[in-house]
Amino acid sequence: xxxxxxxxxxxxxxxxxxxxxxxxxxxxxxxxxxxxxxxxxxxxxxxxxxxxxxxxxxxxxxxxxxxxxxxxxxxxxxxxxxxxxxxxxxxxxxxxxxxxxxxxxxxxxxxxxxxxxxxxxxxxxxxxxxxxxxxxxxxxxxxxxxxxxxxxxxxxxxxxxxxxxxxxxxxxxxxxxxxxxxxxxxxxxxxxxxxxxxxxxxxxxxxxxxxxxxxxxxxxxxxxxxxxxxxxxxxxxxxxxxxxxxxxxxxxxxxxxxxxxxxxxxxxxxxxxxxxxxxxxxxxxxxxxxxxxxxxxxxxxxxxxxxxxxxxxxxxxxxxxxxxxxxxxxxxxxxxxxxxxxxxxxxxxxxxxxxxxxx
Amino acid sequence: xxxxxxxxxxxxxxxxxxxxxxxxxxxxxxxxxxxxxxxxxxxxxxxxxxxxxxxxxxxxxxxxxxxxxxxxxxxxxxxxxxxxxxxxxxxxxxxxxxxxxxxxxxxxxxxxxxxxxxxxxxxxxxxxxxxxxxxxxxxxxxxxxxxxxxxxxxxxxxxxxxxxxxxxxxxxxxxxxxxxxxxxxxxxxxxxxxxxxxxxxxxxxxxxxxxxxxxxxxxxxxxxxxxxxxxxxxxxxxxxxxxxxxxxxxxxxxxxxxxxxxxxxxxxxxxxxxxxxxxxxxxxxxxxxxxxxxxxxxxxxxxxxxxxxxxxxxx
Numbered sequence: 001x002x003x004x005x006x007x008x009x010x011x012x013x014x015x016x017x018x019x020x021x022x023x024x025x026x027x028x029x030x031x032x033x034x035x036x037x038x039x040x041x042x043x044x045x046x047x048x049x050x051x052x053x054x055x056x057x058x059x060x061x062x063x064x065x066x067x068x069x070x071x072x073x074x075x076x077x078x079x080x081x082x083x084x085x086x087x088x089x090x091x092x093x094x095x096x097x098x099x100x101x102x103x104x105x106x107x108x109x110x111x112x113x114x115x116x117x118x119x120x121x122x123x124x125x126x127x128x129x130x131x132x133x134x135x136x137x138x139x140x141x142x143x144x145x146x147x148x149x150x151x152x153x154x155x156x157x158x159x160x161x162x163x164x165x166x167x168x169x170x171x172x173x174x175x176x177x178x179x180x181x182x183x184x185x186x187x188x189x190x191x192x193x194x195x196x197x198x199x200x201x202x203x204x205x206x207x208x209x210x211x212x213x214x215x216x217x218x219x220x221x222x223x224x225x226x227x228x229x230x231x232x233x234x235x236x237x238x239x240x241x242x243x244x245x246x247x248x249x250x251x252x253x254x255x256x257x258x259x260x261x262x263x264x265x266x267x268x269x270x271x272x273x274x275x276x277x278x279x280x281x282x283x284x285x286x287x288x289x290x291x292x293x294x295x296x297x298x299x300x301x302x303x304x305x306x307x308x309x310x311x312x313x314x315x316x317x318x319x320x321x322x323x324x325x326x327x328x329x330x331x332x333x334x335x336x337x338x339x340x341x342x343x344x345x346x347x348x349x350x351x352x353x354x355x356x357x358x359x
Numbered sequence: 360x361x362x363x364x365x366x367x368x369x370x371x372x373x374x375x376x377x378x379x380x381x382x383x384x385x386x387x388x389x390x391x392x393x394x395x396x397x398x399x400x401x402x403x404x405x406x407x408x409x410x411x412x413x414x415x416x417x418x419x420x421x422x423x424x425x426x427x428x429x430x431x432x433x434x435x436x437x438x439x440x441x442x443x444x445x446x447x448x449x450x451x452x453x454x455x456x457x458x459x460x461x462x463x464x465x466x467x468x469x470x471x472x473x474x475x476x477x478x479x480x481x482x483x484x485x486x487x488x489x490x491x492x493x494x495x496x497x498x499x500x501x502x503x504x505x506x507x508x509x510x511x512x513x514x515x516x517x518x519x520x521x522x523x524x525x526x527x528x529x530x531x532x533x534x535x536x537x538x539x540x541x542x543x544x545x546x547x548x549x550x551x552x553x554x555x556x557x558x559x560x561x562x563x564x565x566x567x568x569x570x571x572x573x574x575x576x577x578x579x580x581x582x583x584x585x586x587x588x589x590x591x592x593x594x595x596x597x598x599x600x601x602x603x604x605x606x607x608x609x610x611x612x613x614x615x616x617x618x619x620x621x622x623x624x625x626x627x628x629x630x631x632x633x634x635x636x637x638x639x640x641x642x643x644x645x646x647x648x649x650x651x652x653x654x655x656x657x658x659x660x661x662x663x664x665x666x667x668x669x670x671x672x673x674x
Binding site: 064065070187188215217220221230233249250257272338340341357358 | 375388390392395398402425478490493497498499500501502513516551585588589590591592593594595599636637640641646
């Protein structure tokens with residue numbers, strides 16, 4: 001396994017061929033977010049395919065409508081606008097429907113796109129369509145969520161198990177390896193939460209007792225209701241493990257409503273959690289947060305990877321992003337105090353772009 | 360003994376609420392803590408209000424599946440208009456209530472005038488509202504509810520949760536309307552037999568429109584309380600009410616065929632559903648099993664009411 005380690009700033013200067021030149025100049029050095037995310041490339045490489053002229057890149061978005069997807073798409077559109085002389089971005093929305101997404105991909109193939117980016121609704125359902133596209137000479141890049149097999153050109157994403165291990169270790173250390181915790185997950189039965197939780201559990205010492213694991217749908221209101229019940233059931237809760245910031249914020253709000261001191265909690269880069277920590281840390285000496293993001297700039301990496309491949313460069317078959325842990329030591333670099341709670345702060349979008357997006 | 364049976368027959372859902380509570384308390388003593396009782400009352404208020412509106416839709420022989428979209432849209436609208444500032448509360452409330460009125464009247468017209476099936480009309484409205492919430496926010500909800508408003512969802516009055524007091528006050532007013540006013544009697548009459556009601560001079564179409572308007576307005580009130588409870592916008596916030604609002608009404612004994620049931624029985628139905636969720640949360644039941652239990656209880660309650668109805672007919 002060779003590791004090509006690239007941090008966020010380097011990523012900007014290494015961008016898609018020469019495309020990046022103008023981008024780096026116009027968008028500066030992302031001074032508002034300092035993410036030292038590492039991107040690890042697999043040893044096996046995907047072969048580039050030299051194509052000339054203006055490219056057409058299709059993006060099949062499995063669904064839209066949650067904040068992460070909105071920020072990801074906006075980042076991709078900003079990136080495409082900065083490179084409009086080099087390629088056009090064609091986006092189609094699968095509306096959460098597995099069948100519609102397969103049809104969307106077929107449509108993009110019929111339109112002869114040069115590259116095809118996908119966030120799959122189902123890692124199995126899109127396999128035949130992606131195979132067909134790859135055979136037709138289209139560069140195919142699934143990202144954010146995995147696709148089975150390897151009938152695609154390159155993949156970009158995070159490793160949920162590793163992310164879970166990072167937050168699990170944080171919580172274990174914050175509690176000194178001893179304490180009673182509850183866990184709040186996402187939508188019932190989703191594989192992302194399952195993998196994160198599996199990773200987290202590998203890091204808990206023998207002194208950590210898991211009182212309960214409950215689904216909270218990544219919604220503050222559900223998390224608060226569930227947590228209120230758990231508070232009634234367990235007089236002592238020393239920590240909250242969550243894979244999403246909304247769950248953590250809801251859980252912590254339930255503690256506040258019950259006049260209990262706040263405890264260490266984990267989550268992601270949900271601005272509401274960072275703001276809650278910022279407001280409450282002084283009054284709650286035991287309160288800590290440990291957050292690992294799902295970078296909402298994955299789509300930008302996918303676009304740049306596509307352009308590299310189309311300019312004939314080889315790239316790693318798999319690029320796994322390892323986001324940095326946000327905790328009390330560095331959260332102030334990420335928090336956006338004057339932006340809504342809903343913002344995911346690990347972003348390439350400027351504050352002004354975010355303000356426009358959230359208005 | 361016969362008295363107990365009479366109670367069972369007359370108020371089966373209240374008996375069920377108390378029984379479930381006893382069982383829950385036996386297995387999880389935490390359920391018996393005063394603060395947990397208050398917590399259940401506090402969170403039942405959201406479902407309770409939405410379900411009381413749903414009761415009216417079922418009483419007129421229909422169903423209102425747009426309540427989920429109404430709650431979501433209310434949450435999005437309220438938070439984006441308040442922006443955390445107290446002076447914006449009145450305008451935000453007025454807009455939310457106007458939205459509810461508009462949605463309810465359109466539902467009513469689709470059903471009463473254009474004779475659409477209630478399930479289709481309100482499901483379509485639900486999709487429209489959810490789509491509208493997406494368009495309005497661009498997928499990125501923003502804003503927060505105002506601190507003074509949050510007191511309604513989070514605060515207490517005389518040691519009781521403010522949200523529960525709001526819910527019970529509104530429900531009692533609604534129960535009074537249903538029992539003591541002409542409108543209430545008309546709603547029952549239209550639900551029992553629309554044609555017969557027409558012959559008796561009941562303005563059936565107007566009654567239907569009013570029933571759906573009230574249903575949507577009560578969903579708005581439920582959405583407002585939930586917004587005050589959490590303070591933030593969320594595009595998924597209303598989805599839970601699509602099923603549970605119907606469950607609470609059916610468990611309360613209101614018939615899907617219309618004309619039979621009561622708003623007060625739905626109070627018990629909502630309490631039952633929330634109690635059950637709370638108990639299964641504490642007893643570490645998985646989400647999947649929670650859904651199964653809910654489904655089984657819907658079926659069971661319908662069977663029980665049918666049996667009670669049959670034994671009443673025999674006497």
